[in-house]
Amino acid sequence: MEGKKITVAIDGYSSTGKSSFARLIARKLSYIYVDTGAMYRAVTLYCIENNFINNCELNVDKIIENLEKIRIEFIFNTDTGKSETFLNGKNVEGKIRNVEVSNNVSAVSAIPEVRTQMVALQRETGKNKGIVMDGRDIGTVVFPDAEIKIFMTAELKIRAVRRYNELLQNGENVTLQEIEKNIRERDYIDTHRDTSPLKKADDAIVLDNSDISFDEQMKWFDKIFRSIIEKQ
Ligand code: DC
Numbered sequence: 001m002e003g004k005k006i007t008v009a010i011d012g013y014s015s016t017g018k019s020s021f022a023r024l025i026a027r028k029l030s031y032i033y034v035d036t037g038a039m040y041r042a043v044t045l046y047c048i049e050n051n052f053i054n055n056c057e058l059n060v061d062k063i064i065e066n067l068e069k070i071r072i073e074f075i076f077n078t079d080t081g082k083s084e085t086f087l088n089g090k091n092v093e094g095k096i097r098n099v100e101v102s103n104n105v106s107a108v109s110a111i112p113e114v115r116t117q118m119v120a121l122q123r124e125t126g127k128n129k130g131i132v133m134d135g136r137d138i139g140t141v142v143f144p145d146a147e148i149k150i151f152m153t154a155e156l157k158i159r160a161v162r163r164y165n166e167l168l169q170n171g172e173n174v175t176l177q178e179i180e181k182n183i184r185e186r187d188y189i190d191t192h193r194d195t196s197p198l199k200k201a202d203d204a205i206v207l208d209n210s211d212i213s214f215d216e217q218m219k220w221f222d223k224i225f226r227s228i229i230e231k232q
Contacts, residue, residue: 004232005031005130007145008225009138011198012152014186015159017209018134021152021217023082026132028218029225034074034125036135036142038085039118040109041096042072046087053104064113072121097167099174102182106189109136115195136190139201147228149204150221158210159183 008031010022019035026033043063047053052062074083075091084093095101108114115137122142126133133142139149160180167174190198200206205224209217 003229005128006147006228006232007126007129007143008132008148008150009143009146009201009204010132010134010150010152011136011139011200011204012134012150012207013154013159013198014183014190015163016152016154017162017214017217018152020214021221022132022134024214024218025221025225027081029130029132032125032131033083034122034131034133035083035085036118036122036133036138037105038074038093038096039072039121040114041101041105042085042087042092043067043070043114043118044101044105044108045092045096046070047108048100048104053108056104056107058104058107058111060111063108063111067113067117070117094170097170099167099172099178099182102186106186106193110189110193110195112195119196136198137196139204140199141196144201147232148224149201150207150224151200151204152207152209154208154210156180156183156187 008025010018012018019037023033047063050066052059052066071088073086075086077084084091085096086092119142122133125131126143135142139146139151157180160176160183163183164174164176164179167179207217207220
């Protein structure tokens with residue numbers, strides 16, 4: 001898989017496995033991988049730690065006022081082979097996946113000023129192509145000219161079980177009902193917000209992975225990639 005570098009935009013619902021899929025594609029292609037959900041999660045963590053969010057109540061003015069103090073970076077961990085999220089110089093990879101962040105991230109990411117700042121950073125990171133980026137608005141807003149756009153979906157129950165197992169492995173004390181509720185709520189907020197709602201780009205290809213294995217998804221992508229790259 002060599003030759004001219006392109007942009008791969010992956011969007012879709014929560015817990016459809018976008019990140020694992022995108023990360024492996026990037027590794028195979030030797031492209032940069034950016035998990036934009038992690039960026040919105042890091043902003044949310046910053047807001048929680050600074051008391052701009054209390055009991056799911058957002059102090060939007062304070063959040064906007066403090067946005068310029070937030071610095072997000074991804075640093076590659078050679079031991080795990082994964083990029084990790086750093087917030088103002090601190091590794092927050094473990095913290096940004098917790099339930100409190102998950103319960104607030106959709107509301108934070110619906111703030112237009114937050115989105116403007118994150119989108120600018122995402123465009124800068126991907127300006128030279130050779131990038132795989134996953135999120136909710138990558139194919140519609142961040143890179144509307146991406147050569148490959150994928151829209152991922154899967155049945156809600158299946159997504160909830162996958163996420164639940166992941167959180168259990170990380171030692172989180174959660175119930176399947178809680179996770180299902182959180183995913184349902186995030187789907188709703190993400191698809192109904194005014195600024196850049198989650199939706200399939202007209203030219204995106206749908207990948208419903210309810211019943212297909214990770215290997216099958218990679219083979220599916222490989223075919224698409226080859227057909228696109230031949231035309232470049
Ligand atoms: O991919 P994720 O579940 O880690 O994303 C967390 C939240 O961030 C998600 O509920 C919506 C928001 N998000 C967004 O609004 N735009 C993106 N490009 C990525 C994530």
